[in-house]
Amino acid sequence: MANILVLITCYNRKEKTLKFIDTVLQDEQQNFSFLIVDDNSNDGTAEAVSVFPNVKVIKGNGNLFYSGGMRTAIDEAKASDIRKYDFVMLANDDVEFYKGAITKLISYLGAEKSIIVGATCSSDGEMSYSGVVRTGKIRPGYRNVMSVDDEKRYCDTFCANCVLMPTDIFSSLDNIDPVYHHAMGDFDYGYQAGKKGIRILASHFFVGVCNDNSKVGTWKDVSLSRRERIRKKESPKGLPGKEWFHYLRKNCSFLTAVIYSIVPYVQIILGK
Secondary structure (H helix, E strand, O other): OOEEEEEEEEOOOHHHHHHHHHHHHOOOOOEEEEEEEEOOOOOOHHHHHOOOOOEEEEEOOOOOHHHHHHHHHHHHHHHOOHHHOOEEEEEOOOOEEOOOHHHHHHHHHOOOOOEEEEEEEOOOOOEEEOEEEEOOOOOOOEEEEOOEOOEOEEOOEEOOOEEEEEHHHHHHOOOOOOOOOOOOHHHHHHHHHHHOOOOEEEEEEEEEEOOOOOOOOOOOOOOOOHHHHHHHHOOOOOOOHHHHHHHHHHHOOHHHHHHHOOHHHHHHHOOO
C-alpha cells in the first residue's frame, strides 16, 4: 500500500469536488491524503470536504484560478514532511475515477522513475485528456496520446487532470511558473520536467471520466461579438496575451511566440 498525497484546487463546484474525493477513496489498496486549495468558494465546498479523513484545506482569496491554486498547493506540499509519501498526484476535481484506477497506474509504472499520466475519457468513451506530444517544431500544436498494450508512449507534457509522480521527482521540480493565472500552467510544468530529463509516460487505459470543457461562453465561442471575445480572451481564464507569449517563447521559440501570439486575434477578427 502506497502513501499518496493528492493536490487539487477548487472553486464553487462542491458536488463535483465531493464526487472526486469519493471516487479516489474507492481505491482501497492505497492510502490517500488530500491537500485542497479552496479559492474562497461560497457554496460550502471547504466545509463539506473537511469531513473526509486526511484532508487539509487551504483557503484562497478568490483570485488564484487554476494555476495559482495548484501553485499554492505545491508550495504547501513542499513545506510539509513530503518524505512520508511515496507519490504525489496532481488532479482536477472534475474527474470521476474508476475503482482501482490509481492502483493500476502504480502497477503500470512499476519501478520506473517517471511521471505517469492517467488518461481520461468523456461520458461517451472518447479520450478527453492525457499525456501530450508536440505535432510540429514551429507551430504550437499538440495531440493527446495513450500507450497501447504492447507499446509505452512517452510524452512531451500533460494535462494535469491525473498526474502521478514519485515523491522524489515531485521534490526535484520547480513550482508552476508564477506568470500563469489559469491556463498553460500544467503544460509548462510538464515541459520543465522534460527539460530535466524526466520521462512522462501515458497510461494505456482510462482512469476515469472527465468531459472536455465547453467552448460556449468562452473566447472561442464564435457566436459572441469580436469585442466580447477579445475581452474574454484577455481575462485570467482566457488566453491572456502576455501569458501566451511567455509560454510560447519559453517552450517553443521566440519566432513562434511572435507569430502565434498574434494568431488568436486574427481568428477572432475573421470570426473563426
